[in-house]
Amino acid sequence: xxxLAIARKELALYFGSFLFYALATVFLLLAGYFFYTNxxxxxxxxxxxxxxxxxxxxxxxxxxxxxxxxxxxTMRLFAEERKLGTLxxxxxxxxxxxxxILGKFLACLAVVTVMVGATVVYPVMVAAFYPVAAGPLxxxxxxxxxxxxxxxxxxxxxxxxxxxxxxxGAATYGLLxxxxxxxxxxxxxxxxxxxxxxxxxxxxxxxxFALGAIDTRDVTxxxxxxxxxxxxxxxxxxxxxxxxxx
Amino acid sequence: xAMCAEPMIEVRELTKSFGAVDAVAGVSFRVHRGEIVxxxxxxxxxxxxxxxxLAGVFPPSSGSVRIAGxxxxxxxxxxxxxxxxFPEYAPFYPxxxxxxxLHFVARLKRxxxxxxxxxxxxxxxxxxLESVANRRVGTLSxxxxxxxxxxxxxxxxxxxxxxxEPTIGLDPGQVVEIRDLVRRxxxxxxxxxxxHILSEVATVCERVIVIAxxxxxxxxxxxxxxxxxxxxRRVVIRVDGPPDDVAAALAAIPGVLRVERRDGGLxxxxxxxEDVTRAAGAAMQQRGWSILELREEPIDLEEIFxxxxxxxxxxx
Numbered sequence: 073x074x075x076l077a078i079a080r081k082e083l084a085l086y087f088g089s090f091l092f093y094a095l096a097t098v099f100l101l102l103a104g105y106f107f108y109t110n111x112x113x114x115x116x117x118x119x120x121x122x123x124x125x126x127x128x129x130x131x132x133x134x135x136x137x138x139x140x141x142x143x144x145x146t147m148r149l150f151a152e153e154r155k156l157g158t159l160x161x162x163x164x165x166x167x168x169x170x171x172x173i174l175g176k177f178l179a180c181l182a183v184v185t186v187m188v189g190a191t192v193v194y195p196v197m198v199a200a201f202y203p204v205a206a207g208p209l210x211x212x213x214x215x216x217x218x219x220x221x222x223x224x225x226x227x228x229x230x231x232x233x234x235x236x237x238x239x240x241g242a243a244t245y246g247l248l249x250x251x252x253x254x255x256x257x258x259x260x261x262x263x264x265x266x267x268x269x270x271x272x273x274x275x276x277x278x279x280x281f282a283l284g285a286i287d288t289r290d291v292t293x294x295x296x297x298x299x300x301x302x303x304x305x306x307x308x309x310x311x312x313x314x315x316x317x318x
Numbered sequence: 319x320a321m322c323a324e325p326m327i328e329v330r331e332l333t334k335s336f337g338a339v340d341a342v343a344g345v346s347f348r349v350h351r352g353e354i355v356x357x358x359x360x361x362x363x364x365x366x367x368x369x370x371x372l373a374g375v376f377p378p379s380s381g382s383v384r385i386a387g388x389x390x391x392x393x394x395x396x397x398x399x400x401x402x403x404f405p406e407y408a409p410f411y412p413x414x415x416x417x418x419x420l421h422f423v424a425r426l427k428r429x430x431x432x433x434x435x436x437x438x439x440x441x442x443x444x445x446x447l448e449s450v451a452n453r454r455v456g457t458l459s460x461x462x463x464x465x466x467x468x469x470x471x472x473x474x475x476x477x478x479x480x481x482x483e484p485t486i487g488l489d490p491g492q493v494v495e496i497r498d499l500v501r502r503x504x505x506x507x508x509x510x511x512x513x514h515i516l517s518e519v520a521t522v523c524e525r526v527i528v529i530a531x532x533x534x535x536x537x538x539x540x541x542x543x544x545x546x547x548x549x550x551r552r553v554v555i556r557v558d559g560p561p562d563d564v565a566a567a568l569a570a571i572p573g574v575l576r577v578e579r580r581d582g583g584l585x586x587x588x589x590x591x592e593d594v595t596r597a598a599g600a601a602m603q604q605r606g607w608s609i610l611e612l613r614e615e616p617i618d619l620e621e622i623f624x625x626x627x628x629x630x631x632x633x634x
Contacts (some may be wrong), residue, residue, distance in 0.1 A: 073425070073428070073487075074428065075569065076424055076425075077425035077426050078426070080422070081414070081422045084414065084416070084418065085411070085413055088413050138344060142336065155406060156411065156412075157407060157409030158368070158409045158410065158411060160375055160405050160409065161403070161409055161470070163373075163374065163375045163376075163404055164373040164374055164375060164398055164401065164403040164405075165398060165423070165426040165427055166395040166396070166398045166426070166428055167395075167426050168395070190320045190371075243630050267484070287483070312375065312376050313376050313377060314336065315336065315374070315574060316336045316339075316367075316376075317370075318340075
């Protein structure tokens with residue numbers, strides 16, 4: 073119940089802030105533009121299958137868009153409360169740290185889900201003119217949702233480390249980009265190392281979802297990634313025992 | 319104040335270190351049910367750290383704490399429920415509206431749904447916030463924001479209130495308001511509040527605990543403490559006359575203990591019972607020097623603490 077109370081407050085702050093509407097506008101305009109160009113490409117080049125010809129491109133574009141936008145949602149979660157001093161107050165209420173973390177995580181996830189959910193109008197529009205198989209598309213959205221959860225957990229952790237939203241946001245970009253490019257430069261590392269790195273690339277994990285396949289290994293990885301960063305967040309908050317409040 | 323009353327706050331050999339720094343170094347004291355106790359100390363003395371430990375923000379490095387007889391290490395949530403805490407500078411969410419914010423606090427304090435609206439209405443009334451219930455906290459004046467801070471502490475009717483510098487940064491009118499509010503909030507509650515202003519603590523509290531540099535240096539009623547410190551007053555004077563002669567003339571006034579030059583004027587320390595201000599004015603007039611400025615100034619508390627510490631105080 074206190075998780076919900078925290079989440080409710082976060083939602084009130086998101087929906088009461090200009091930032092949310094600005095980010096949602098940017099997201100929907102760009103997602104719409106991508107859809108327009110991807111659809112044009114699909115129609116002109118005559119793709120045979122929607123999952124590979126259209127949804128794959130669209131989902132990968134949205135994924136990149138979320139990489140840019142999600143840290144802007146997460147950076148304030150703890151950094152702002154630290155700056156305001158309200159985090160100290162939360163710690164004096166009969167609420168566990170885990171509940172605070174979960175409440176904030178769920179609120180942010182809900183906000184981004186609503187935003188991404190709006191893009192469902194594209195397949196609905198396509199369905200009016202062309203048969204759309206729901207399965208592969210659903211797999212893509214499940215993947216996108218798990219990926220967003222991982223992004224948010226990562227951003228939440230970095231936000232818990234600092235009282236500067238800017239530092240939290242920048243660090244989140246750094247870490248997420250690292251998890252993106254981790255497998256890019258095969259020449260830089262030997263094959264054994266690359267083999268070890270591959271499983272850790274968030275984006276390679278998302279690719280199968282974009283093609284319409286749900287692999288339990290990918291699901292497990294993304295869920296573990298999220299749980300790991302939520303746990304790190306717990307330890308970041310717990311560091312006040314020896315670090316004090318600043 | 320009945321000494322046999324049960325202790326609501328009990329602290330024994332409390333120590334808190336951050337790295338190599340000991341913010342609090344072996345402090346012990348008790349606050350009983352229904353008492354209103356002032357916690358006095360200069361900035362950096364360890365007041366806030368002690369209060370944060372009592373409020374459950376973080377555990378002590380060593381020593382024991384009992385909140386209403388419970389151990390916060392074993393029962394952290396129950397202890398937090400028993401305490402209403404007002405942090406220094408009254409942090410707030412600028413975008414939330416007063417009533418909505420207090421509803422949020424009530425939910426976090428696990429007040430059952432059926433009693434929540436009543437609890438919020440009650441603290442709004444006690445803290446005089448009804449007229450601004452629908453305003454965003456960020457648009458309120460400092461005095462009102464301070465009241466919102468007190469309202470969140472009071473929410474849920476906790477038996478213990480811990481208030482960290484509730485009057486800091488307020489103008490004199492607001493200070494009086496907040497002080498009255500603290501008195502009204504008292505009821506049968508235990509109130510433990512910190513300040514670095516001796517006179518403020520003296521008007522509100524029955525008992526004062528003084529710490530400096532992380533250690534307990536004094537404890538007693540405001541009267542006892544003042545007596546131990548020796549009652550003094552300070553007068554600042556600026557005179558159009560030869561500085562050395564002026565200083566000599568002032569030093570000759572009965573009751574003046576010390577004359578000190580500072581930024582163009584002179585500061586006199588004197589025993590409180592002597593009317594040095596009037597005497598100094600008369601002495602200057604007598605010699606035909608015009609008085610440019612003459613005022614009484616409260617003695618810097620920092621000095622009082624330093625004196626307590628250097629006297630050995632009550633610290634062992």
